[in-house]
Amino acid sequence: MIPDVVEAELRTGAVQNDHLRAVLDADWIEVIPLDTPEHLSAFAYYEQRLVGADGRNVGECGVLALAETMAHAVAVVDDRVAGNAARGRNVEVRRTLGLLCDAIREGLLTVPLVSALADDLMRDSYRLPFGPGGFARWADENGLT
């Protein structure tokens, strides 16, 4: 599931990055509008911590607001501040890399592929607790292969 604000970010992004259309077209992704008072109140809580004048990070706010107002939902966000903001709130947070590790364990993805992806994430200024190539090494040492 993605909240309406993430869908809007994807639509804006798809103008320049055509591959994002794959997400918009995926029939297994459901778009949920954030329209209850609980949604909006939670959204405002995260906005206070994540959103500045340029309006970036609205998507993270939407994901966290949606997840905390649904039973058994897990929010997938990579921003560390977003993760910190969710602490003490009734919401479980996971990072993309966690999902990718699940996929490795289930044999859907390979370690080299995920390691390359992790390196890509780092290039986009995601701060990860290891350097380039570090994921593969860690996966090796911890028997993920």
Place this chain on the structure above:
Amino acid sequence: MAAAVGMARSSLAKIETGARGVTALELVAIARELRRRVEWFVEPGPPSIVSYRASRSGVATQVIDDELDRLARDVEFVVAEVPELVDGQPGQQPLPTSMAAADVLAAKARSLLKLSAREPVLELSRLVTSIGLLPFALPLGEGADAGTVLLRVGGVSVVNGDLRVGRRRLALAHELGHYLIADPYTTDWRVASTEADALEARLDRFARALLLPEADLRERWAQWSAGGDEALRDVAVRAGSHYQVDMATLARRLGELELVDGRQVNEIRGVRTKKADIVEKNLVVPRELEPISLPRTYEQAVLRLYRGETVTADRALGLLLGTFDEESLPDRPEAPESEIWAVTS
């Protein structure tokens, strides 16, 4: 508005009347168009602002009201995360019912600010933060001189940074008066010119008494004048610089203490400090409350929230009112290696 946010006019009208709800997506667009934060639509904000708004329903808000609303929310958020930012608030002082009572309030303020009876009030904007009042200077052009709103603990003042420095300090001193008598919400349009309003006139007196303490001014004025080789204007320039007040305020104060006569009051009021005065008399030019200025303690608290990853860089820059750019923020530490388990699980 509907066109700007890409909605049908009828939908927007229904949202306004409450006939239909609003989604976060729509609210983000509306907020952006009105240059508000989503929070502004969803959270009521500090109680003092809520009751002020309720008492003035139907009256157009002014720029200063918007700035106070925004800053009060920002400061309350930061204080909730960094409580030491506002250490406490002095107990409510009685409303001054006479000019003499205004002088008593000024003496009380001096003791709260830990100033001796004779010290000039240098860096008033820094001193007031020690008693929980956070002053911001913003360019408000022809708008109000200043305004103050009480928070749950402490308060926020906005001073019009487009005033000259002496007037900015006078305006803040006046706001301190409102803060000490625990006025929940106040905006002041022309400080020191509201004779009609007795309380405002007494708070003007309070401000003058705070910045120009009587005993000290009497003594120094006598000393400065005694030399005899300086004209009245030179003595006034010296006094204005010593206490960092504008000439109108100095003239008024000297007049009310009967240190000068009516003709001299007018003469002093017309004095302009020249560059030659600054050089010849070796004066320091104060820069207090130049717009945009924020309380140092507030800036420190925001940077702490940024370092501690409680707020994003974007949000930190917003809380700092655009006085920083991303480059000027501190470097955040590398993610610790132990965190790999949190990232991958």
